[in-house]
Amino acid sequence: NAGVTQTPKFRVLKTGQSMTLLCAQDMNHEYMYWYRQDPGMGLRLIHYSVGEGTTAKGEVPDGYNVSRLKKQNFLLGLESAAPSQTSVYFCASRRTTGFLYEQYFGPGTRLTVT
């Protein structure tokens, strides 16, 4: 099993450009999350999904959109990138049986907006 994978690993955007980050998991997890990691701030939740076709806002959703058309994929979109969105983005997933707080993380995407 590959676990949670993220595409791309690195990206540089100019202000105003758009892009989509792809997260894929092969563990059949219902829940998926998008976080951003900034220095000195830990991880902050952007959006999450509790199942295929559903999405919900997290702590810092402004400037981002998400879609969960397939259970295994969770897409994060930036419609008009801003320098404040320079960050490392992590995707995670979790199961709905057993210990429910454990999340499984992808390797991250480092995004720079100039």
Place this chain on the structure above:
Amino acid sequence: AQSVTQLGSHVSVSEGALVLLRCNYSSSVPPYLFWYVQYPNQGLQLLLKYTSAATLVKGINGFEAEFKKSETSFHLTKPSAHMSDAAEYFCVVSDERDSNYQLIWGAGTKLIIKP
């Protein structure tokens, strides 16, 4: 609201010395607690978790953490630091208000190992 505080954004220890990374949480109800580790240019990996079964929790790579309800603390320790322990460590607490089992993250502590 639930929060978690990690004391020290950077901790430096010599190889072979004791590692102590401090974490305090704010909750009247003992939550679930975790330590995650992030090695340079890698993703996040669960180091250990406290789920109320035992107050002393052992994790991977020789790390352990002790849950102390009276001090609302969950400090991470390792008796003897190794160069490969250099990483960023995050203390994480469960958000009991949330029915979706969300996590609340500390700001992280970067562990530096001196040869």
